[in-house]
Amino acid sequence: MGFVILYTIYSAGPDAFEEVLNWIKPVVAFLFFTSIAVMFYLACLKMDKILDDLSRSEAVKLRSPIKGQCFHSRYEALGVAGFVLTFPSLAIRRGQLNADDYDNFPVGLRLLIKVSSCSLCSVFFYFIAVELIYEYLSWVDWLLMTLNNLGCWWAEIRGDFYVC
Numbered sequence: 001m002g003f004v005i006l007y008t009i010y011s012a013g014p015d016a017f018e019e020v021l022n023w024i025k026p027v028v029a030f031l032f033f034t035s036i037a038v039m040f041y042l043a044c045l046k047m048d049k050i051l052d053d054l055s056r057s058e059a060v061k062l063r064s065p066i067k068g069q070c071f072h073s074r075y076e077a078l079g080v081a082g083f084v085l086t087f088p089s090l091a092i093r094r095g096q097l098n099a100d101d102y103d104n105f106p107v108g109l110r111l112l113i114k115v116s117s118c119s120l121c122s123v124f125f126y127f128i129a130v131e132l133i134y135e136y137l138s139w140v141d142w143l144l145m146t147l148n149n150l151g152c153w154w155a156e157i158r159g160d161f162y163v164c
């Protein structure tokens with residue numbers, strides 16, 4: 001199935017895929033820098049509120065003694081808070097998040113953390129997908145060109161008509 005999708009993209013022409021990427025790249029860059037700025041804002045100004053509101057949660061209890069020591073510890077605690085707030089049912093089931101903490105957490109702050117965490121994950125997966133697609137498309141291009149040249153060569157040997 002993946003080969004069919006990649007062949008469809010290839011048959012649309014190299015310019016079609018490049019046009020899509022040229023449109024997506026600025027959007028992804030904007031998402032990345034906006035998410036980094038939001039995470040910096042949260043780590044500098046809202047970290048105490050986040051850790052206080054999630055004080056009964058097991059995942060945050062482990063990181064609260066080192067809060068404010070350095071940016072690395074703040075970003076680590078923010079990453080854990082982003083995970084437990086983005087996937088609350090999984091975190092509650094595993095015992096990492098207290099259900100009362102999740103219910104009493106401010107909605108605006110929760111939404112800000114969820115959106116920035118999800119956009120950072122989306123940017124990460126976009127870059128992985130683009131790298132893999134580019135790598136795979138180069139192999140598809142090589143394979144199709146080789147098969148085309150092989151067909152031309154075989155038709156020339158047999159004396160058949162083959163459009164090269």
